[in-house]
Amino acid sequence: MEMIISHNGRDWVAENESLRVSAPTLELLDIRLTEKMRAGHMVARGQVKKVFMAFNNATIPQWIRQYAQHYFNRIVEVRG
Amino acid sequence: MTSVNRKWYSGMLTQEDWWAVWLGLFFFGLGLLSIAGVDLVGWAVYPKKWVFNVPEGGTGSISHAFYALGSKYSLTAKAFYKGLGWWSIIWTYVIFTIATCIGAYCMKWDLKRYFVGWTIIYFLTIATWFVGHHAFFAANKTNWHKYGLNFALSLGGGASFILALIIGLIIGNFFKGFASYLSEAAKPEWFIKTAIVFLGVKVGYLPIKAAATSAKLGHQMADLTGHLFLAGAVATIVAYMIFWPGVYLIARRIFKLPRKTAAVLGSGISICGVSAAVATGGAVRAKPVVSIMVSALVVVWAVIELVVLPGFFTHVWPGTSDPLVAGSAMGMAVKTDGADAAAGDLLDEFLRNKIEVETNGRVKWPEGVITTSAVMTKVWIDMFIGLWAFVLAMVWVYKIDRRPGETVMASEVWHRFPKFVLGYFTAWFIYLAIFFLNGAGAPEGMHVLKAAKAGAVPVEKGFRKLFFMLTFMSLGIITDFSKLAEAKFGRMVWVYFVALFLFIIPVAVIIAYLFHHGMTIPNIAG
Numbered sequence A: 001m002e003m004i005i006s007h008n009g010r011d012w013v014a015e016n017e018s019l020r021v022s023a024p025t026l027e028l029l030d031i032r033l034t035e036k037m038r039a040g041h042m043v044a045r046g047q048v049k050k051v052f053m054a055f056n057n058a059t060i061p062q063w064i065r066q067y068a069q070h071y072f073n074r075i076v077e078v079r080g
Numbered sequence B: 001m002t003s004v005n006r007k008w009y010s011g012m013l014t015q016e017d018w019w020a021v022w023l024g025l026f027f028f029g030l031g032l033l034s035i036a037g038v039d040l041v042g043w044a045v046y047p048k049k050w051v052f053n054v055p056e057g058g059t060g061s062i063s064h065a066f067y068a069l070g071s072k073y074s075l076t077a078k079a080f081y082k083g084l085g086w087w088s089i090i091w092t093y094v095i096f097t098i099a100t101c102i103g104a105y106c107m108k109w110d111l112k113r114y115f116v117g118w119t120i121i122y123f124l125t126i127a128t129w130f131v132g133h134h135a136f137f138a139a140n141k142t143n144w145h146k147y148g149l150n151f152a153l154s155l156g157g158g159a160s161f162i163l164a165l166i167i168g169l170i171i172g173n174f175f176k177g178f179a180s181y182l183s184e185a186a187k188p189e190w191f192i193k194t195a196i197v198f199l200g201v202k203v204g205y206l207p208i209k210a211a212a213t214s215a216k217l218g219h220q221m222a223d224l225t226g227h228l229f230l231a232g233a234v235a236t237i238v239a240y241m242i243f244w245p246g247v248y249l250i251a252r253r254i255f256k257l258p259r260k261t262a263a264v265l266g267s268g269i270s271i272c273g274v275s276a277a278v279a280t281g282g283a284v285r286a287k288p289v290v291s292i293m294v295s296a297l298v299v300v301w302a303v304i305e306l307v308v309l310p311g312f313f314t315h316v317w318p319g320t321s322d323p324l325v326a327g328s329a330m331g332m333a334v335k336t337d338g339a340d341a342a343a344g345d346l347l348d349e350f351l352r353n354k355i356e357v358e359t360n361g362r363v364k365w366p367e368g369v370i371t372t373s374a375v376m377t378k379v380w381i382d383m384f385i386g387l388w389a390f391v392l393a394m395v396w397v398y399k400i401d402r403r404p405g406e407t408v409m410a411s412e413v414w415h416r417f418p419k420f421v422l423g424y425f426t427a428w429f430i431y432l433a434i435f436f437l438n439g440a441g442a443p444e445g446m447h448v449l450k451a452a453k454a455g456a457v458p459v460e461k462g463f464r465k466l467f468f469m470l471t472f473m474s475l476g477i478i479t480d481f482s483k484l485a486e487a488k489f490g491r492m493v494w495v496y497f498v499a500l501f502l503f504i505i506p507v508a509v510i511i512a513y514l515f516h517h518g519m520t521i522p523n524i525a526g
Helices: A026-039 B016-036 B078-082 B085-106 B111-132 B141-147 B158-174 B176-182 B188-211 B215-254 B259-270 B273-283 B288-315 B323-333 B337-358 B369-400 B411-415 B420-437 B443-478 B491-516
Strands: A002-007 A012-015 A020-023 A048-055 A073-079 B045-047 B066-068
Touching: A012 A026, A020 A026, A026 A048, A026 A073, A073 B411, B016 B085, B016 B188, B016 B420, B016 B443, B045 B085, B045 B111, B045 B443, B066 B085, B085 B111, B085 B443, B111 B158, B111 B176, B111 B443, B141 B337, B158 B176, B158 B288, B158 B337, B158 B443, B176 B443, B188 B215, B188 B337, B188 B369, B188 B420, B188 B443, B215 B259, B215 B323, B215 B369, B215 B420, B215 B491, B259 B273, B259 B288, B259 B369, B259 B491, B273 B288, B273 B369, B288 B323, B288 B337, B288 B443, B288 B491, B323 B337, B323 B369, B323 B491, B337 B369, B337 B443, B369 B411, B369 B420, B420 B443
Parallel strands: A002 A048
Antiparallel strands: A002 A012, A012 A020, A048 A073, B045 B066
């Protein structure tokens, strides 16, 4: 599953067409994502699903993007 | 708006880093056509020193203050380019406006604002280039008499750089609304990365240029650039091992900054400025605001370094006794590619002028070698940042902030790799191959080398200098010193000050000395 991750100044936000989670820390974000995926039956019990989070570089101000155009991408394993 | 790096080819048409490669290689390719007898780059504008009243038997007429480089170097269209004169300013403007506007369009910038901003910045830059080449600023002691002068500042081409920076800083600090409008086109990193691709042509062309004097000198120059390449790599690795832990410890132990802030600041101050701060921020999963704050500091401090260090290295130490130590130290000490390459070129101008004056013209160094030594270390630093950030990400994700289930991807190294260096090395190695595949200065291959020179000079001299000038102007425009006074930076400003002047710069000079001491620049004085 693929999601876009960004930061709104207060929270990390991960979203795609069917899911949106936010949290002040990445640790909490992963926990909330797991809960939502379990509740939405997006991951079956005992199954491990890889979630690819690509950082939305538009979060970084445009004047900085000329210096660096990548923040981070991450993969999180969600266990059902 | 969403912009993500998902695939290895993400950003090829939408990121400035890639557009530096496309612009640089396009004009490099046009230059190469001279080998086939087609000169498509001779229109490149270049300034000459001038005075209002030319003395009898002297030189420096205003009417010749700008000329098309093809009028001097073209083998096939010299007469046409001779006719351009000052019109070469317009030719250069039109062609680069089209080229950069295509880039701006693909990068989804506000095209109208970019076009207007670019036009203003271009003509301001040209005007500054003109003023900076008045013989009072630029002529050195050995040729004052040609311009009817008894005294001049002897700054060489450095005068134009300093003036461009001053004018940019005046706009950036006293006309903030105007600066904000121009910011759509004031892109020092894009300009300098493109200039560094052009510098690749310069590094590859240096042996060809030297071979015109003698094949032996051509070989010496090829060897020197190779040594700079290796010494730059080793010096960079050593610097990484010392700089980062040192600044991290200063930030943590003395200034008690939080761990993530110290890591981001450590990279920003010690490695390569904004790109390192952003890469490290991402690697340690810091909130983007941390990288943004550090970046704002880096940009201002880098300009302060750019103002202070070239003069210091020229007139205090090491001066003309160890010019490549000075260049390499500059590469390690000055953050951001733009400020470093600009400082390196300023140092190049200062030291070449100084050695010529000190030896009364008996020693002349080819233009660009000192700049190359400054940029070479920076290029290595830039290339390593992806790897360094990857290591930091592993340490943070798997050890410090351990989150079960999270994986760090190896593709992160590629996404953080500075793409413009691909253009730099391509241009360098192709010209170097042309040198070695055509006799390396032997008489039978000289006709090819001469043809290559006709296409290389407008790129490595004309375009490169123009883009350096644009960098100086743009750096000034986007630098707002009042940011340093903003209280929210607090301790960060002091960490930066202490780490930079009491740790980074002295250590950079020592490392540069260890790896570059004794390297000499070939003398090209006739």
